[in-house]
Amino acid sequence: MKNIYRIFITALFLLTSSFCYGEWKYIGVNSNNISFFVDSHRIIPQKNNLIIRQLQNKTKPDKWGSLSTIVNKELDCKKNIFRTISFEFYYGSMGKNFEKKMISSDTEWKSNTPNSMNQMVSDYVCKGKYISKIKKNKLPNCNLNISPTKWNACFGTYKNSQGDVYVGEFLGGKYHGNGTYTFSTNGKFSGQVYTGEWYNGKRNGIGINVWGNGEKYIGEWRNDRREGVGTNSYSDGEIQKGVWKNDQFITSKTNYERTDLNSNSLIKASSGTGFAISNQGHVITNYHVIKGCSDTKIHLDDKVISAKIINFDPKNDIALLKGEFIPQQILAFSNDKTNLLQDIYVAGFPFGKRISTSIKITKGIISSLTGIGNNYTNFQIDAAIQPGNSGGPILNNKGNVVGVAVAKLDLKYTHKNFGVFPENTNFGIKSSIVKSMLESENIELGAPNNKSISKVELGKNITQSTYYLSCWMTKEKIEEMKYQKVIYNSF
Numbered sequence: 271m272k273n274i275y276r277i278f279i280t281a282l283f284l285l286t287s288s289f290c291y292g293e294w295k296y297i298g299v300n301s302n303n304i305s306f307f308v309d310s311h312r313i314i315p316q317k318n319n320l321i322i323r324q325l326q327n328k329t330k331p332d333k334w335g336s337l338s339t340i341v342n343k344e345l346d347c348k349k350n351i352f353r354t355i356s357f358e359f360y361y362g363s364m365g366k367n368f369e370k371k372m373i374s375s376d377t378e379w380k381s382n383t384p385n386s387m388n389q390m391v392s393d394y395v396c397k398g399k400y401i402s403k404i405k406k407n408k409l410p411n412c413n414l415n416i417s418p419t420k421w422n423a424c425f426g427t428y429k430n431s432q433g434d435v436y437v438g439e440f441l442g443g444k445y446h447g448n449g450t451y452t453f454s455t456n457g458k459f460s461g462q463v464y465t466g467e468w469y470n471g472k473r474n475g476i477g478i479n480v481w482g483n484g485e486k487y488i489g490e491w492r493n494d495r496r497e498g499v500g501t502n503s504y505s506d507g508e509i510q511k512g513v514w515k516n517d518q519f520i521t522s523k524t525n526y527e528r529t530d531l532n533s534n535s536l537i538k539a540s541s542g543t544g545f546a547i548s549n550q551g552h553v554i555t556n557y558h559v560i561k562g563c564s565d566t567k568i569h570l571d572d573k574v575i576s577a578k579i580i581n582f583d584p585k586n587d588i589a590l591l592k593g594e595f596i597p598q599q600i601l602a603f604s605n606d607k608t609n610l611l612q613d614i615y616v617a618g619f620p621f622g623k624r625i626s627t628s629i630k631i632t633k634g635i636i637s638s639l640t641g642i643g644n645n646y647t648n649f650q651i652d653a654a655i656q657p658g659n660s661g662g663p664i665l666n667n668k669g670n671v672v673g674v675a676v677a678k679l680d681l682k683y684t685h686k687n688f689g690v691f692p693e694n695t696n697f698g699i700k701s702s703i704v705k706s707m708l709e710s711e712n713i714e715l716g717a718p719n720n721k722s723i724s725k726v727e728l729g730k731n732i733t734q735s736t737y738y739l740s741c742w743m744t745k746e747k748i749e750e751m752k753y754q755k756v757i758y759n760s761f
């Protein structure tokens with residue numbers, strides 16, 4: 271039993287380490303006033319590397335309302351690199367009031383930047399003298415002289431009146447952390463054993479359950495039931511691998527896109543367009559594309575990565591994102607004055623991927639130098655814009671960005687108030703407005719082209735710099751946002 275427990279605990283931390291009591295060691299605070307800690311009780315050897323839990327404590331809630339985030343990371347101390355395994359979000363500070371967990375969408379190894387907080391965390395863990403003394407369990411033994419209902423932050427063994435035995439971690443008198451529960455040889459649960467994560471006395475997190483008849487489940491649990499991604503092997507040889515809900519097998523698909531696991535599960539709610547403006551992975555889009563999103567993903571040719579929101583301007587409907595990737599091509603902003611009847615090109619993903627996954631480009635002219643109600647931050651174009659185009663670049667013949675696609679007139683509103691259906695009446699945000707926001711971030715922008723380029727080169731530049739963006743929310747958030755989002759649908 272001890273060997274099974276040790277093997278599983280190592281695998282457990284490769285996936286996630288939610289709900290575990292920890293002893294947080296303060297590392298420092300970064301320029302954003304976020305305090306960093308390392309859980310010294312949870313430094314787990316994994317082959318030649320180490321699995322750690324890094325707590326990031328904020329002074330104010332982030333866009334999810336979280337005050338703290340735990341990042342589960344794997345460190346390669348010899349090469350001074352790391353990769354992110356999963357995230358855990360908490361409403362309270364110091365890892366309290368668990369909100370949700372997410373497996374990282376980008377598990378690539380990254381080098382530590384000198385003098386960065388990641389480097390300080392790695393130095394603390396990799397160069398600490400105590401590393402060689404790490405044991406599988408660092409919690410103190412529970413006090414046998416007091417009632418188990420009072421055992422707190424300790425490791426112990428408890429046998430109940432039915433003969434069931436629990437060996438593992440306790441918090442507040444309940445099974446909490448990692449532990450193994452073995453049912454007695456009497457009764458309907460005879461021979462059943464669970465090894466894995468516990469939260470507040472129930473199986474929650476990642477765990478292995480073996481039944482007396484040889485059936486076995488490895489995967490996610492919630493409130494003592496199979497819920498999430500897991501594999502169930504039956505005694506007759508049948509295997510069910512996929513998504514579970516309320517102890518029932520739901521689907522073999524594990525991408526979560528349309529699986530309603532629980533109120534905290536993220537599903538794809540809407541989409542838009544963005545384009546790269548720096549070699550560091552900065553991407554421009556509309557604010558309404560990312561508004562309310564629990565996660566915004568950038569879809570590249572060969573992978574999908576989560577984007578970090580760097581800055582946004584709700585009034586002018588622009589947002590700056592950053593992804594951990596190097597763009598094949600970046601777009602530069604025009605320094606030229608926009609003129610009436612100037613030829614322009616609009617790029618994006620109208621109607622998302624329902625029509626096709628390739629980018630679409632429409633041609634038109636600048637038909638007015640102002641937007642609705644003499645809004646001088648916008649201009650009017652006659653090139654086609656559809657849902658999904660939002661956030662896409664508007665370019666001139668030189669391949670420079672003159673604006674960002676933002677909206678079109680509402681058909682029902684226009685017909686009701688003016689008695690006609692509008693045609694070719696769309697709008698873009700002027701590039702000067704976008705550049706003003708970027709200047710405050712000290713982002714080095716590419717130099718604009720001084721001469722016109724061929725259509726072939728223009729098409730290539732657009733294709734390599736413009737991306738499909740997807741917005742992910744909980745079902746509850748979708749209901750809340752669907753009356754607020756400007757262009758809102760699952761495109």
